[in-house]
Amino acid sequence: MKIMEKVWGTLGIIEPVETEDDRLRQDEPESKTSKKNNLVNLTNSQKPIKVIVVEPYSFDDAQQIADHLKNRKPVVVNFENTDKDVAKRMVDFISGTTYALSGNIQKIGNNIFFCVPSNVDIAYTGRDDGADKSVLSWMNK
Template identity: 35%
Template sequence: MGMKDRLNNFFFLEDDSEELDNPFEKTTSTNIKEKTAEPVKKEKTSNSKDQSMRKASSNQNIVAINQQQAIKKPRINVLEPRTYSEVQGVADILLNNQSVILNFRRMEKDQAKKVIDFLMGTTYAIKGDIERIGEEIFVCTPQSVELDGAELQALKKQDF
C-alpha cells in the first residue's frame, strides 16, 4: 500500500460501496439506520465531480485573451492621391488604426505638401508617425506601429 493510498484511507477518500442518500444517517453493523449529529461523508461524489472538472478544464483548447485582435491582421493601405480633397479619407484610415503608404507621383508638388502638412497634424493627434520612404512616397502609421530602419534616416534628410 503506497503513501497516497494511506492518505486516502486516512481521509476517507477511498470508494465506499455503501453510499447513503441522507448524509445524517449511517448504517450500523446490523444494517439499521440511525440518526447521527455528523453527516457521513460522500467523498466519492464530490471527489468525482472535482476530477471531472479537472479533466474538462485540462482538455479545453487554449484561447487568446484578445481573440479579436489576434484574428484581425494589421492592414497597410497603398494610395496614390490626385487631389487635396482625398486627404480626409487618408486621415480616416489612420484614425481606424491602419497604416497608409502614399505615392505622390500623380499629384502636383504644392498640393502634396499640403497633404503632408494635414497628415502630420493627424499623425501627431493620434501619436502616430509619418516618414518619407522614397522620393515621392510617404508612410503614415498609427501609434501601434513602429517603423525601423537606417535607410529611413537617410531619406528623411532629403528635401521633398
C-alpha cells in the first residue's frame, strides 16, 4: 500500500486497499520490518599510538627526538649510556622542543625521560621522596 493511499484512507477520501504484502508485514515482528540504519560500530577506529624509545649517544640524536615530537609521537629517552654533559644539553634542548610544541616532559626513572606532544597526556604518580623536581639530581651522581 502506498503512503498516499494510507493518508487518503485515514481521511476517508478513499477506501484503503490492503495488499498481501501489507498483511504479511503486519504478521511479522516489528524488529524485522524496522529500518536497520541505527547500527553503531563498537570497534576503535583510531590507530594505536606508537611510542618511540631512543638511547642517544651524541647530541646529534636530539634532532631525531625533536622530529618524532614534531610528528606527534611520544618518545622515551634513556640516557643511561649517554655522557652526563651531553645528556644535560639534550634535556635542555628536548625541554625547549616540548615547550615550543605545547608538549610535556616527565622524568620517569633514573636517567629516563618521557617526552610527549600536545596530543598525549602523562598521568604519572611516582614516589615523592621529598626531592626538588626542578633540580636534575641524577646529573650529579
